Amino acid sequence: MVDQSVVRISSGIPGFDALIGGGFVRNSVVVVYGSPGVGKSIFSLQFLREGLKNGEKAFYISLEQDLDSILKQADALGFVEFRKELNSNFVFTKMTGHDFKAFLSIDLPKILSERAGKEARIVIDPLTPLFWEIRDVALQRTMLENVFNLFRSLGTTIITIEKYGNINTLELSEDMAMPLYLGDTVVLISLLFNQNFYQTAVSVLKMRFSQHSAGLHPFEITSNGIHIFQDQPVF
Ligand SMILES: Nc1ncnc2c1ncn2[C@@H]1O[C@H](COP(=O)(O)OP(=O)(O)OP(=O)(O)O)[C@@H](O)[C@H]1O
Numbered sequence: 001m002v003d004q005s006v007v008r009i010s011s012g013i014p015g016f017d018a019l020i021g022g023g024f025v026r027n028s029v030v031v032v033y034g035s036p037g038v039g040k041s042i043f044s045l046q047f048l049r050e051g052l053k054n055g056e057k058a059f060y061i062s063l064e065q066d067l068d069s070i071l072k073q074a075d076a077l078g079f080v081e082f083r084k085e086l087n088s089n090f091v092f093t094k095m096t097g098h099d100f101k102a103f104l105s106i107d108l109p110k111i112l113s114e115r116a117g118k119e120a121r122i123v124i125d126p127l128t129p130l131f132w133e134i135r136d137v138a139l140q141r142t143m144l145e146n147v148f149n150l151f152r153s154l155g156t157t158i159i160t161i162e163k164y165g166n167i168n169t170l171e172l173s174e175d176m177a178m179p180l181y182l183g184d185t186v187v188l189i190s191l192l193f194n195q196n197f198y199q200t201a202v203s204v205l206k207m208r209f210s211q212h213s214a215g216l217h218p219f220e221i222t223s224n225g226i227h228i229f230q231d232q233p234v235f
Pocket residue numbers: 034035036037038039040041042043076077162221222223224
């Protein structure tokens with residue numbers, strides 16, 4: 001019989017596991033949704049780093065940054081695991097060009113076949129450009145469904161999506177809503193404006209199979225990454 005019990009893995013973000021029932025659900029897809037510059041890539045790096053520390057395979061598929069830029073960011077935060085595991089457990093791919101359909105259906109499965117039976121943590125950062133190319137909503141849905149199912153079969157995945165528009169509201173723009181429906185978990189990183197400063201905060205909009213916080217939790221990005229203050233109010 002197939003074991004369908006929920007297994008949790010640490011997010012690697014101090015203060016976050018307690019908000020999500022102990023950790024992310026293994027073999028699920030987590031969508032991290034937030035404004036430009038708010039900390040989505042650092043969140044993703046911390047998630048992968050946790051896996052590297054445990055001897056898991058970590059895939060970073062970037063549509064924006066090259067390897068040098070990612071390693072520089074990891075160095076600045078003191079995340080030594082990325083250089084150490086480069087080309088062994090840490091696999092980096094820069095997605096170039098514009099043929100996302102071919103990338104998702106042909107190249108990506110090929111890249112991920114490297115995982116060789118190990119638990120994998122996968123990051124796609126950011127998935128947003130895909131939506132600029134695939135305007136047909138029905139096709140978007142089918143492709144996302146297929147690729148999310150592939151991710152679930154291989155391990156635990158974070159997809160980041162850029163949020164545009166009013167930073168002080170939680171509304172979801174229509175064209176970006178699809179991955180939020182299809183993902184198992186949606187984490188919103190907000191940038192809240194309070195008179196004369198910005199405060200970053202994290203909230204969990206949905207999480208299948210889990211009891212999770214309904215709060216808005218402030219966080220800081222320090223010289224060693226994101227720290228969430230789970231019991232503090234935002235202002
Ligand atoms: N070494 C560091 N120490 C403290 N804060 C840092 C450090 N590096 C980055 N930051 C903060 O993190 C922010 C960038 O984080 P990150 O690159 O994860 O954001 P992002 O949401 O992925 O951005 P983008 O939309 O550009 O992809 C910076 O704007 C800065 O505020």
